[in-house]
Amino acid sequence: MADGVAAEATVLAAHQGLYDAIEAGDLDLMRSLWLPGEATVCVPFGGEPVRGTAAVLRAWAVIMANTGYIQFILTDVAVSRSADGGGTAVVSCTENVLSEASPAADSFIGGRAVASSVLVRTAGGWRFWTHHSSPVGTSEDDDR
Amino acid sequence: MADGVAAEATVLAAHQGLYDAIEAGDLDLMRSLWLPGEATVCVPFGGEPVRGTAAVLRAWAVIMANTGYIQFILTDVAVSRSADGGGTAVVSCTENVLSEASPAADSFIGGRAVASSVLVRTAGGWRFWTHHSSPVGTSEDDDR
Numbered sequence: 633m634a635d636g637v638a639a640e641a642t643v644l645a646a647h648q649g650l651y652d653a654i655e656a657g658d659l660d661l662m663r664s665l666w667l668p669g670e671a672t673v674c675v676p677f678g679g680e681p682v683r684g685t686a687a688v689l690r691a692w693a694v695i696m697a698n699t700g701y702i703q704f705i706l707t708d709v710a711v712s713r714s715a716d717g718g719g720t721a722v723v724s725c726t727e728n729v730l731s732e733a734s735p736a737a738d739s740f741i742g743g744r745a746v747a748s749s750v751l752v753r754t755a756g757g758w759r760f761w762t763h764h765s766s767p768v769g770t771s772e773d774d775d776r
Numbered sequence: 777m778a779d780g781v782a783a784e785a786t787v788l789a790a791h792q793g794l795y796d797a798i799e800a801g802d803l804d805l806m807r808s809l810w811l812p813g814e815a816t817v818c819v820p821f822g823g824e825p826v827r828g829t830a831a832v833l834r835a836w837a838v839i840m841a842n843t844g845y846i847q848f849i850l851t852d853v854a855v856s857r858s859a860d861g862g863g864t865a866v867v868s869c870t871e872n873v874l875s876e877a878s879p880a881a882d883s884f885i886g887g888r889a890v891a892s893s894v895l896v897r898t899a900g901g902w903r904f905w906t907h908h909s910s911p912v913g914t915s916e917d918d919d920r
Contacts, residue, residue, distance in 0.1 A: 671856035673868045673892055678822070678910045681868045681890050683854060710827060712815035712905075714896065720864045722894060722906050724817045724825045746825050748817055748908045750866060750894055752858065761856075762866050764892045766822050766910030 636718070640711050643721040643751055646758035647711075650749070651704040651727075657696040663689055667752060667759040675764040677745065700732035701740075721758065724748045727765060744768050780862070784855050787865040787895055790902035791855075794893070795848040795871075801840045807833055811896060811903040819908040821889065844876035845884075865902065868892045871909060888912055 646665060653662040663685075666672055670684040674691060682691045705728040714720040727747050733739040747765040751758040790809060797806040807829075810816055814828040818835060826835045849872040858864040871891050877883040891909040895902040 671866070673854070673856075673866060675868075675890055675892060675908075675910065678912065679890075680912060681852070681854075681870075681892070683868070708825070710817070710825075712817075714864055714905075716863050716896075717860070719860050720858055720894075722815070722817060724819075724827070724906070726825075746819055746823075746908075748819060748825070748892070748906055750864075750906075752860075761858075762868070762892055762894075764819075764890075764908040764910070766819065766908070768822065768824060 636713070639713065639718060639753075640721075643711055643713070643723065643758050644709065646751055646760075647709075647723045647725075647749060648706070650760065650763065651706065654692070654696065654699070655702055655704065657699070659689065659693055659696065662692050665760050667754070667761055671761065673762045673764075674760075675766070678766040702729065702731040704729055719753045720761075721751045721753075722748065723751065726768075780857070783857065783862060783897075784865075787855055787857070787867060787902050788853065790895055790904075791853075791867045791869075791893060792850070794904065794907065795850065798836070798840065798843070799846055799848065801843070803833065803837055803840065806836050809904050811898070811905055815905065817906045817908075818904075819910070822910040846873065846875040848873055863897045864905075865895045865897075866892065867895065870912075 649665050666685045672685045672688055674682045674688040682688050706725045709725040711723045727745040729743045730740055733741045745765050745767045749763045750761040752761050793809050810829045816829045818826045818832040826832050850869045853869040855867045871889040873887045874884055877885045889909050889911045893907045894905040896905050
């Protein structure tokens with residue numbers, strides 16, 4: 633049980649790394665967090681799926697290049713691990729985002745998204761297999 | 777290798793079941809597709825995360841009750857399985873949705889969403905651990 637708590641902490645540390653990488657514009661950190669190869673999938677900010685780590689990192693590079701100040705505050709974070717040894721983990725959370733409205737003006741905009749991510753335990757630590765983020769807002773007022 | 781192809785086919789059959797269940801309004805089928813317990817997460821149609829299978833099924837029941845005719849055509853379907861025995865699978869796809877604009881009128885609306893799902897192999901077959909769907913449209917024209 634203590635093992636489980638410690639494992640969840642390492643999952644969450646890797647998960648937080650993704651947001652640290654975006655905030656710092658640190659593509660090397662971002663690269664270190666993803667499984668290598670073609671199996672990875674990323675749906676950033678409600679966009680189209682990007683598949684394969686090379687393409688995922690190119691997408692993050694474009695996002696970082698087009699993003700000024702950005703800060704994430706994660707809430708409602710929940711983690712669960714696979715029953716068969718716990719080598720796969722799912723993390724879901726709400727991303728509360730504060731970002732620069734315009735590089736020229738001293739103004740900020742807030743936003744909210746929900747994210748679900750799958751991480752896999754490797755010899756080098758937990759790595760992202762998938763990350764899917766989508767904005768929420770007025771749609772929650774719909775019937776569906 | 778042949779085993780892998782057969783396993784992927786069974787993953788995709790379970791994955792398709794979710795859409796069959798929505799189309800048919802079949803909550804029993806939907807229930808049979810999810811892992812029991814509290815670890816499951818569902819983000820339906822760009823909404824808020826719903827956690828735990830009892831809550832997930834209540835959310836689907838509400839969606840089904842508020843949905844008339846609906847048809848999904850899945851494109852760009854990709855599946856990958858975990859390296860440690862293949863007991864976890866990720867499926868990502870584009871959901872092309874045709875639904876009734878209004879029960880009274882004979883009109884339909886189309887939409888498009890992207891979905892990523894995680895399924896787990898159990899003694900009773902592949903079961904959903906997570907499902908995250910988010911609409912795409914004009915946002916693909918953004919820089920990010």
